[in-house]
Amino acid sequence: MITLQAQWKCIKNAEDLNLEHSLLSGQAFRWKKEGNAFFGWIRNEPVALRQEGGSLFFMAQEPDAARGAVAEYLDLGTSLELVLQEIDRDPPIHLAVQKLRGLRILRQDPWETLAGFLLSSNNNIPRVQKMVESLCERFGEAAEWEGGTVHRFPSAKALASLGEKDMAACRLGYRAAPLLESARRVARGVFDWEELRQMDYAEAKKILLDLPGVGEKVADCILLFSLDKLEAFPVDVWIKRVVEDFYFRGKRLTPKRVRRFAQEHFGRYAGVAQQYLFHYARLFRSSNPEKPS
DNA sequence: CACCAGGACGGCG
DNA sequence: CGCCGTCATGGT
Numbered sequence A: 001m002i003t004l005q006a007q008w009k010c011i012k013n014a015e016d017l018n019l020e021h022s023l024l025s026g027q028a029f030r031w032k033k034e035g036n037a038f039f040g041w042i043r044n045e046p047v048a049l050r051q052e053g054g055s056l057f058f059m060a061q062e063p064d065a066a067r068g069a070v071a072e073y074l075d076l077g078t079s080l081e082l083v084l085q086e087i088d089r090d091p092p093i094h095l096a097v098q099k100l101r102g103l104r105i106l107r108q109d110p111w112e113t114l115a116g117f118l119l120s121s122n123n124n125i126p127r128v129q130k131m132v133e134s135l136c137e138r139f140g141e142a143a144e145w146e147g148g149t150v151h152r153f154p155s156a157k158a159l160a161s162l163g164e165k166d167m168a169a170c171r172l173g174y175r176a177a178p179l180l181e182s183a184r185r186v187a188r189g190v191f192d193w194e195e196l197r198q199m200d201y202a203e204a205k206k207i208l209l210d211l212p213g214v215g216e217k218v219a220d221c222i223l224l225f226s227l228d229k230l231e232a233f234p235v236d237v238w239i240k241r242v243v244e245d246f247y248f249r250g251k252r253l254t255p256k257r258v259r260r261f262a263q264e265h266f267g268r269y270a271g272v273a274q275q276y277l278f279h280y281a282r283l284f285r286s287s288n289p290e291k292p293s
Numbered sequence B: 001c002a003c004c005a006g007g008a009c010g011g012c013g
Numbered sequence C: 001c002g003c004c005g006t007c008a009t010g011g012t
Helices: A019-023 A063-073 A080-087 A091-100 A110-119 A125-139 A156-160 A173-187 A193-198 A201-208 A216-226 A237-247 A255-283
Strands: A009-011 A032-034 A037-042 A045-052 A055-060 A142-145 A148-151
Touching (some): A019 A045, A037 A063, A045 A063, A045 A142, A080 A255, A091 A237, A091 A255, A110 A173, A110 A193, A125 A156, A156 A173, A193 A201, A201 A216, A237 A255
Antiparallel strands (some): A032 A037, A045 A055, A142 A148
């Protein structure tokens, strides 16, 4: 019996990229570090990525199709240099950029991003990852990988056909209901993601805010991580503290004011600054329960 | 036991 | 607008 052995393929022109900071900074919930490589999903296809000696390698079932998908996912077409140059406007962000150089905003699937961040409300990242994996195991289509079986992220239609009882085992808590309702609306087809991508930030955001379980913060995450709206500035408890401490001497601000300040201060790439400040704050905090050592 | 986690939501002033 | 209590769950 002949078994197709997937091999590592190289992608040239993968400049200004730090895989670990990009994949493990809380933007996406399905990437796992395995030795010196990362296993995850792009366009709902299993992929392994590895960076070595300045070169980027990928492994996939269909390498020819995956090559372009990987480059698109990591946004390798854009010059990070120009983006960082524009947000590098003060000492705090300068330090974060210096430490995390190569962190890129991933261009993810909108539906998966919506579901993932809907589950992230009042929750912590490790548990969101477990919830997502639980959803995939139970309701996601099976795929082959390295002689074993892995599961894709379930489609909106797949979740829309379920009831809250069905996903009780996923332990989603009070997030089950809004996820199901959002899944039904997406499955209904009213959402044209490419149309949202063409809209401007405010217009697209207004539409997302209509979904149950989607408030300002989650909407901004969807816009930033899957709809190319790099001015979106998601304000969670972490970035709120960072902005208050670094830019307002610890004075308390409302999330709305934090967002407004950041978007005016950093400009059209405010969302990139947000991700650098967010990850920097979490990576270099004194106690770090989510990333031991 | 309290408190926290990449919040959302409804009620109220 | 801002503030407040509540929501389900698992970890410290």
